[in-house]
Amino acid sequence: MKKSTLIVMAVVVVLFLLSWVLKASALQPEQGSYILRGFLVTFAAFLTLAVMSFLYQDNPFYKFAEHLFVGVSAAFWMCMGFWTTIVQNLIPRLSTSLADYFMVPQRPEGLNLFFYTPVILGILLLMRLSPRGGWISRWPLAFIVGTTAGLNFIRYLRSDFIKQISSTFVPLLGTQWEGIGPFLSNLDLSASGQLVLLLSNWVVFLGVFTGLIYFFFSKEHKGAFGVGSRVGIWILMITFGASFGYTVMGRISLLVGRITFLFGTWLELI
């Protein structure tokens, strides 16, 4: 390790300890655990700055935060999965004594011995660790893959295909003619005036139609088909721009949250 890196690390450690002491002393001692809370706030601030340091370049502090995150989040999801699925969902269905031991309420429908099957399949899945019996783990995997594939087949056919197409069939010629006055009233974009609604319906219909033309690559994009494809890509560009803007705003709000934490909770400057 380079000497300059060691010096930077030493400075960071000293600053961390200083911040911990100051933060702990600033917290109310009578609330208890102020040393621990001081440490946690300082550590959160350190991790925030460590991740932000990636803007300069990859460095040991960023790697520290990255590797810690992997371990802690894996354990977090494992614990959550154990308590919410194994204990809450499985155990009350398998054994009353186990349910009593884990202090979870018994199921109104009682025990269900069919639930030994996923336990057996789960244990078979762990056979993947065995060099000889690894092939058995394909059976539970086949169960998960088959069930999910069948489920997705129906789910996506309904929600991403049929429902999307049926929702695109919007009234393109208006609903009820009440004269030119009501037709031209309420021209505000946010309003639901007849003309605005009609135009919006046309944009939706043509947008979907031309968007699909753009994604249809089995025919050369020439002539009328090419015009449709070009309109499709314009609509797509508007969407990408809008999605981009939306994402930026979301990320900026997260950044504001982190800055507020650093200057508010940690440094108490705001």
Next chain:
Amino acid sequence: MKRQIPVVLVGLFGLFMIFQYFVPHESSEWIYEFLLDWTIIIGIFAMALGLWSLYRVSVEKIRTRKPAWGYNYLTLVGLFTMMLFGFTSQNGEAWGWFFPFMVAANLTLVMIIQASVTKGHRGLFLGTAGVCLAVCIVIIIFDDTWGFHFETAEGLQSTMFRAFFDNILIPIFATMFSLLAFFIASAAYRAFRARNVMATLLLLAALIVMLRFNPYFGPLSPYMSKASNWLMNVPNLAAQRAIIIGVGLGIVATALKVILGIERGYMGKG
């Protein structure tokens, strides 16, 4: 047999999940609910397999001295610590010997890893691991200010489990995502040049959405907000719908290939 049975299982369960959708009988729905629960339960076993895999990969990186191998200790210590927090909690207000216990437990883990990766001094590392383990056991026996709670999900509510979630996971997660704001901004600087119609549409749509809540536009602010809403609800909806229809078709086709046994990548080699 090693490869045929999984293909048959995938086909059976996949076709059943499709078939049950068209059978509005309560027994069909009952089996459907069953299979869904089973999938979730087996998923938890898969998560345990993932944790073991993370351990193996990290230890292997340490053993072979891969670049940045030292950080893998941090991943494993984070994993182990968070797991312990998930199953322990205070019995009262005091912490007692809880933190020395955590240090000793982590030292045990590190020494076991060292013993498994090192060529010499294996006895020394195993001996140290044994001493640390003995310290852990002594603390567990004599310190009753905290305890292991396998009976209830109290660990999930324990101070340290929640503190690690709030002060490690959330700051790193939020900061990583907020960093994207900077990268997106730099990408936008390069991409957002009104060189042609498509780039101009992208630029305008993004600007309208990003500036919709800007209070400095004075009387223009409400119009920006309305235009942004219209962009999100009409052209954006149209293009998203075209994309979703394409994605849905892709998923349905893939699911069908899996169910019919054409796609067998999930089985791996061997």
